[in-house]
Amino acid sequence: MRELTVKIKPLTPIWTGDEDRECRTLRETSIIGSLRWWYEVLVRGLGGSACDSTSDNRCPDKDGNHCDACELFGCTGWARKFRLEIESNKLAVIPEIKIGTREKRVIKGKKKYLKRNVAGFMADGSIILKFIPLRKISSNEWALLNKALDIIANYGGLGAKISQGNGVIEIVENNLPYRDRKPESAILKKEGNTIKSPNLNDFFFYKFHIKFKDGISNLIDRKVFWTHASDHNGFNDNWENWRKLWNDYCFLPIAFHIRDAIRQVEDDKNKRHEIFGELGKGSKIFVSHGYKTGDKTVETRIWGYDVKESIKNKIKKELENKLKEKLFSKEEYKESLESCILTEEKTGREILGVVR
Incomplete structure (x- = not known):
């Protein structure tokens, strides 16, 4: 059985912070969180349901149902359908630089300039995202995941701090199933909790x-x-x-x-x-x-x-x-x-x- 992998090349640094807000390793949980965010954006755009998995109103709902995004990425009582492993032999932490703020900010009652960091990981070669199915993933879920990856690579960013320059990638190779298939909105569950935004529309x-x-x-x-x-x-x-x-x-x-x-x-x-x-x-x-x-x-x-x-x-x-x-x-x-x-x-x- 062929490996289900996506090879990516970062064009700007990838940031995956830890609980101390440091970027010491390329963390799978952060990449999964970013993939989920874009998957939710796409699902809402197609008329499906996607909760805010970080809020108190996340799935499951009071009847035990979960949304279309949780169907693949999991929630309480419903495990994620895949495991993600990241491989890269030539990952490098970039030399950090700082850009000051234009104006002073009030911090603990005092006005002061802040320093904004440019930091993260780059790679001399490819970074390999390996998707390991744990349960059956439907053809439509693969199609949605592939489309989310395409949007990230062509227009958006992957990982954290994408509003501050990070996360632009190029997909070098995609070996996931159903990468040429269009997602079908008609077969989305449209159950569980959902929020209206962000929506790809x-x-x-x-x-x-x-x-x-x-x-x-x-x-x-x-x-x-x-x-x-x-x-x-x-x-x-x-x-x-x-x-x-x-x-x-x-x-x-x-x-x-x-x-x-x-x-x-x-x-x-x-x-x-x-x-x-x-x-x-x-x-x-x-x-x-x-x-x-x-x-x-x-x-x-x-x-x-x-x-x-x-x-x-x-x-x-x-x-x-x-x-x-x-x-x-x-x-x-x-x-x-x-x-x-x-x-x-x-x-x-x-x-x-x-x-x-």
């Missing part, structure tokens, strides 16, 4: 091509990228680590710069926190680091859900100008950015149209 996905006038290695050597406020005391740059991330792992750590740029599309503070999150509250918009497409170019992803059309349009129209303001450390460096072009745009509805 409400998602948008953008890819931007960012081009610089000079080679990115040269720009790093010139220290043109913004790292911290001038009055952020005790902040130490590590440009050698910037060089390693670009030269060894082929990505530019600019997700925080992009987030800082697009946060400005919403003026109302409360609405901005609703969209982009705050301490203790997750973001509805996700941003990747820039992964290499050439010596002078990177691609970045911005995606999200439950966001007004006006906000999405502002992101598309204003990112280039706003990025110039946030990406560079000095006014004179702004001309280093040649262009920031939207190269691909998809809605969740369009993806579902292909699935159905």
Whole structure:
């Protein structure tokens, strides 16, 4: 019997934090949690049921029924149908760098700048996700899982901290069954507890091509990228680590710069926190680091859900100008950015149209 594996290559770091919020190993539970989140998003988009497995309203319901997502991923009284094992011989913890916050935050009654970490795992070769069935997995469940993996690889991210640049992957090889089969919404159970969001119908996905006038290695050597406020005391740059991330792992750590740029599309503070999150509250918009497409170019992803059309349009129209303001450390460096072009745009509805 052939092994049921998916080989992936990380394009930006994969983060799988532990109970201490450290990323010491590539943890199966974190990858399963991420796969489940996207599976739930897809199932809701197809009209099926998917509970919030982290809330008190999770499955089973009062009658003992469970949702379509729990059917595969399990819940109390109903075991997950597969075990996941992760293999990689060339996994590496990337050298960590920090990006300061633009403004001081109130922490325990005092205003102070914070440091935002760029960290996680990359791999020189492939990371192998091995799916080991423990009970019968239906053809429709395999089809749903394959489609969730496709969405992750083509538009989203895998693992934790995907709103902060992490988790962009490429699928090198997929040996799972029924990978060419379309999921069938008609045979979803639609039982158990469910919530309405996040739902693939409400998602948008953008890819931007960012081009610089000079080679990115040269720009790093010139220290043109913004790292911290001038009055952020005790902040130490590590440009050698910037060089390693670009030269060894082929990505530019600019997700925080992009987030800082697009946060400005919403003026109302409360609405901005609703969209982009705050301490203790997750973001509805996700941003990747820039992964290499050439010596002078990177691609970045911005995606999200439950966001007004006006906000999405502002992101598309204003990112280039706003990025110039946030990406560079000095006014004179702004001309280093040649262009920031939207190269691909998809809605969740369009993806579902292909699935159905």
